[in-house]
Amino acid sequence: MKKVNVFLMGCLAVAALSCSKDDEKKLDENSDPDGVNKQEEVLLDVNAVSSGVTIEGATKVQGSPVPSGDIEFSLDYEKQTAFQTNGFNIEFKAPAGFAGAYVQLKDENGMADSYFDIPVGATSGVYNKAAKTFERGLFANKKSAKSNLAGKGEDTSIDVNFEAEVTAGTFCYLICVYDGQGNISEPEEVCVTVESWGGNTNLVADWDFTKEIDNGETINKGDEYCDEDSYTTTLDCASGEAKEITIEYCYTTDSLLMTFNSDGTYEYTYNDTDRDFDWDASEESCEAVYEDEEEIYTSKGNWAYNEEESKLTLVEFEYTETYNGETETGVEEEGYLAFDGEITLTADKLVIIEKDTYEGEEEVYEYHFNKK
Structure with missing residues (x-):
């Protein structure tokens, strides 16, 4: 009789455990049924994006800059994320004699029709993108505000913002720097993903x-x-x-x-x-x-x-x-x-x-x- 009871209790325990596992809530595996994140893979028209980019203090110039290669310049990243309206930061370590930077968008078909001339006065130190007030709201860092790329030696930042027409998708840009003597570095290329809103x-x-x-x-x-x-x-x-x-x-x-x-x-x-x-x-x-x-x-x-x-x-x-x-x-x-x-x-x-x-x-x- 005891053996039967032990056996029955064991079966009930296994059944209860099995039920609890079956009843356990699980995440929906199809977390993006509308394909929101797929929009980020769309290749954006670089001229359309370029017309929707704003960089305070920069001027737009037709054509493309011609590098001389007489300034050493490099980036330690090839990809970055941007957000609609908010945009992104271009961060780098400025070389000696730095007087400004040229930024031009590109895609698989070539370069945009114009580029941005960003003088040194339109750049700033590295900081948290759009952080006009560092200590605000719940998620203000306890000690300091850092940008996503800070800590890698970058000391100069270009604040890139988007108009409403820049939607989720991808594009690339070239950046080169120049000095006061007209020397222009070889360009570095970075590809940007503009995130969709939502997505899970x-x-x-x-x-x-x-x-x-x-x-x-x-x-x-x-x-x-x-x-x-x-x-x-x-x-x-x-x-x-x-x-x-x-x-x-x-x-x-x-x-x-x-x-x-x-x-x-x-x-x-x-x-x-x-x-x-x-x-x-x-x-x-x-x-x-x-x-x-x-x-x-x-x-x-x-x-x-x-x-x-x-x-x-x-x-x-x-x-x-x-x-x-x-x-x-x-x-x-x-x-x-x-x-x-x-x-x-x-x-x-x-x-x-x-x-x-x-x-x-x-x-x-x-x-x-x-x-x-």
């Missing part, structure tokens, strides 16, 4: 934030977290006493809901509470006094998914920020690159992974979400 139906849902993992340290939604950047200073008290105190920066993520739509748009609203140091109250009481300030940040824009690298990109086009009772609303006509990085995705969980390098060490921040 498994992401289309409402996602509710549950926790952040900050360099291995877990911070759950609703838990107060005080970062390591506290410092000690002298407080000049109203009583005349000078007292040494430690000031901390602490915050609590109260809620974060992120929505990805099938048309390639997104929206997220981030609500947190900052514990701010109150200098006046601290000087009066002669001890550290903090005041809670609520921040609500809403970001709206477009999302793109790179299926080859499992990368998610968020390009913000408008935002609303309320802090300390004051509300600011902004529109980014050229787009703000809010996030561009790796994700992991299951049927009901999403992890957005942000990586940064600070003082030679990699820092990793993970944002965990459950599907609602």
Whole structure:
């Protein structure tokens, strides 16, 4: 009798395990039924793209530049990604005597009819594409903003933006640099993929934030977290006493809901509470006094998914920020690159992974979400 019971229990256990595996939610293997990502393989007409490119401070010249080869110049990348409206950056290490660059689009049929003359004054240092405000929104890097190609020795950047007529697809460009004596380097060629908006139906849902993992340290939604950047200073008290105190920066993520739509748009609203140091109250009481300030940040824009690298990109086009009772609303006509990085995705969980390098060490921040 015992043997029969053991046998039956074993069968039931196997059956239950089998059912649980069958019932487990799985990602839709056909995650791009509309062929959104296929649009990125379309070869774009270079003259049409060239007419839709804007580079502030550059002039357009008919024909093609003629290299003399008297300047050494090279790039360490041959491919890069761009986004509709937001465009891309051309980043390189400028040689000695650098006075400007020539950029001309090309395809398998040849060169565009004109090229861009970009003087040194129209270039800038390497920075995060469209990052007009480095510390804004949820995905602002904790320490600094880096571009996708930064860290490879590049020190000069050309900001390339697109008009609305530049759609998803591919094209190439040649770039050469020149000096003040009229010398022109040999060209380097780079091919660009303009990402489609959307691209993975498994992401289309409402996602509710549950926790952040900050360099291995877990911070759950609703838990107060005080970062390591506290410092000690002298407080000049109203009583005349000078007292040494430690000031901390602490915050609590109260809620974060992120929505990805099938048309390639997104929206997220981030609500947190900052514990701010109150200098006046601290000087009066002669001890550290903090005041809670609520921040609500809403970001709206477009999302793109790179299926080859499992990368998610968020390009913000408008935002609303309320802090300390004051509300600011902004529109980014050229787009703000809010996030561009790796994700992991299951049927009901999403992890957005942000990586940064600070003082030679990699820092990793993970944002965990459950599907609602």
